Amino acid sequence: MxxxxxxxxxxxxxxxxxxxxxxxxxxxxxxxxxxxxxxxxxxxxxxxxxxxxxxxxxxxxxxxxxxxxxxxxxxxxxxxxxxxxxxxxxxxxxxxxxxxxxxxxxxxxxxxxxxxxxxxxxxxxxxxxxxxxxxxxxxxxxxxxxxxxxxxxxxxxxxxxxxxxxxxxxxxxxxEFKESIQDNSDIKIKSKIDYSDDTEIRIVVIGESVRKDYMSVYGYPNTTTPFLNNAKGIFIDGLVSAGPSTNTSLNRALFKVSPDENKIQWGVNFVSLANKSGYETYWISNQGTEGWGDDVFYGLSKLATHSNFLKQGGFTSEDHDDDEMLPILSRIININSKNKVIFIHMMGSHEPVCSRIGTYKPNFSTNNEAGCYAATIEKLDSFIKKITEILKNKRYKLMYFSDHGLSVAKNRSYHDVELYEEYQVPLFYLDSNINKHIYIKKSLSGLNLIDIYSTFINIKSNVTNEKYNINLANKIPENSDPLIYWEKYKHISSIQKKQKPITNLQSKLELKNVIKLKDNYSFSNKCISYIENINIAFPSVPHIYKIHGWMATADHKEPISEAVGSFIVNDKKVLFVEGEHELRPDVHMYFNLGANIGNDYGLVAFLDRKFVKKKNNIYIGYKDNSDHYYICQKLNQ
Structure with a gap:
């Protein structure tokens, strides 16, 4: 049987x-x-x-x-x-x-x-x-x-x-999120702070990936903020972002949080506070309506009286310039005479930073990545100036802060969650009634932005602290060691790695040698890869191309530790140019492998444009210790 x-x-x-x-x-x-x-x-x-x-x-x-x-x-x-x-x-x-x-x-x-x-x-x-x-x-x-x-x-x-x-x-x-974000019953508006305040328009500009030490208004030696250098308003030097990424930061800046309980009160947020105070609210965004964190901000935007998104998918779904939001803003401020709070969510300096410059012509050459980053800061300065020109003859207040910074080198800019400057972001406040430029150096936590914002819209409430009065910034309580959030709450003093801003924006990148391979390479299914973009690296040097992507082992989804680079495969000829590892906490977070696994999944490589005949012939991979080269399998793109 x-x-x-x-x-x-x-x-x-x-x-x-x-x-x-x-x-x-x-x-x-x-x-x-x-x-x-x-x-x-x-x-x-x-x-x-x-x-x-x-x-x-x-x-x-x-x-x-x-x-x-x-x-x-x-x-x-x-x-x-x-x-x-x-x-x-x-x-x-x-x-x-x-x-x-x-x-x-x-x-x-x-x-x-x-x-x-x-x-x-x-x-x-x-x-x-x-x-x-x-x-x-x-x-x-x-x-x-x-x-x-x-x-x-x-x-x-x-x-x-x-x-x-x-x-x-x-x-x-x-x-829970959908129900909580709609529920503003915990908010009780006590009173106005200043009953003589006759401001018509209040604008909150949410920046992206801007660190303050690349802004000349905060001491950067190159003039990247010619307008803000002398703008009338209050400039606070010392805001510490609540997190090193858009999601971790803004979820704890735009919403009320309880760090001890690791809890976010979704119903207590920037938009709900304005709505409950009787303002007409508007949300204008150049970020997406879906994706990592985008769905949260999309849900927040829907609390506003009106919302406008330049993109209908995730933040990478379409390519729009931040300036495209300005005509929408101009139309909104002239719709009616109601007091308004308008939120503007920028793409700002989001990597790849050279792609954010668009048609803007900076006042210096962009020969390297740091130059591109500085150019996006100058473009931000121009953006703020254009907003104030639209608001001319209006009684307005404008509040700007950025979600987080970036690690910036001559050849790349990227997220580094262990970098002190990643958390050092600008906070300034322009007011049509202020007639001087006020600079205040004071350490503040991004967790208190909702308190500062409540005074910006001139209210006292049971869920915010009026001691953080933006109009009396010199009296705001100082926090010498603010909390930040990455995987858990910790103090900014725990971040020891530091990086000075690059001031030589004119130096050109030296390309690494292109190596012709013979029989010492193979296409490998042991590693997987994704090429995010292949574009001109720096606007002032059009013959240099930048390959940007990431890779991981196929089995355990761990980063590749060997020497990485890009491959050009043309007519039975295979060329290799060595690149550099890049920290990619977003990829690490997706694979969810735990803190003991590194997050250097990313690759950045540069080569002369003459080698790029077809972009689909570009691959990425690595070289092992025996000088054998492995070309990783890539997703059909």
Missing amino acids: LKKHFVLYALYFISTIIILYGLGYTKDWDNKSIIVAFMFFFGYLFGARSKYTLIVLLISFSILSIYFPTGIIYGKPTAAILEPLLQTNKLEIIGYLLAIRYKILLSILFIFIQILIYKCAKYHIKGNNYIVNIIFVIIYIVSLFGISIKNYQFNDDAFLKNSISSLMTIHAHKK
Whole structure:
């Protein structure tokens, strides 16, 4: 009997091993997993006794195999794993497609085996044994859903039980955000601060990736802020961003937070405070409506009386200049005579910074990345000046702050969460009634921006602190060691790495040698890559191209530690130019590998334009210690 069914039993065994591996049980193996393995094996054994149960196995297990690529990488389903798969932003789709690129073959193999089991087993069916069918149903339910009897749980982390509970958690989180952000009942407006204030227009400009030490108004030796240098208003030197990225920073600046509880009060925010104070509110954005954090800001924007987005997708979905928001602003301020609060969310100096310059002509050459960064600061200065020109003859107040800074070198600019200057951002306040330039050096926390903002819109409330009065900035309480947030709350004093601003903006980048490879290279499926852009590196040097992207190991999604670079593949000729690693906390955050894994996934490489015949012939990869070069597989782009 055993010999007669040897092939079938072998298929049961192989399927059991694959389903355990594919559903993520081997990621967290314990004795309970052995019991689950027996459950699946006996499920096959009893399921093969009936045509109907065979069909159930074929269809349901084939559907389950869709999860295998994810289970192999991340393990059993949780809310943290499933939530990105339900999002539609670009990076998450790219990451998932890259992750499953080859592991989807296991799903295909598994489905093929299920078909074989069905075809082989159906010839051995003898009658329809109801007792056997009942046993199969019990085993099937327990293996996929688990069971609980008098608080005793068996197979508590069963696949479908986990999936359902995770989806419910995700739904609850989204529901909580949607319900909370609409609920401003916790806000009680006590009174106005100044009843003689007759301001018509209040504008909050939210900057992007601007660090203060590249602004001449804060002491940068090159003139990057010619207008702001002498503008009438209050300039605070000492604001510490709440986080090193847009999401971590603005979630804790635009909303009320309780650091001790690590809680964000979504219903208490910039827009709700203005709405509850009787202002007509407007949101104008050059960032996206979906993506990492974009959905939060999109939800916030919908609280405004009116909202305008230049982009209909994520922040990388379209390329718009910040100046395109100015005609919208001009139209809004002249719509009616109601007192307004207008929010403007810029793209500012977001990397790649050279792409942010657009048609703007800076007053210095942009021969390197630092030059491009400084040019975006000068463009910001021009943007603020244009806003004040639109507001001419209006009684206005304008508040500007940036979400975070960047690490800036001559050849690249990027996020470095361990860099002190990443958290040093500008805060200034222009007022049509102020007739002098006031400079105040004082350390403040980004967590208190909502308090400063409440005084900006001239209100006292039960959820904000009027001691942070922007009009009396010299009396604002100083915080010598503000809290910041990256993975957890900590003090800015914990950040020791520092970087002086680059002042020589004229120096040109020296290109590395291009090496012609012979037989010492191979296309590799051991690493995955994504090229984000290939463009002219610096506007003043059009013959230099910059390749910007990231890569990771195909199996564990860890960064590549070897020497990295770009490959040019043309007509059986392969060239290599060495590049540099770049810190990419966004990619690290997506793969969610933990703090012990580095985040230097990024690559930046430069080469002469003459080598770039076709952009789709550019690849990225690495060189090992034996001088063998590996060209990483890339997503079809």
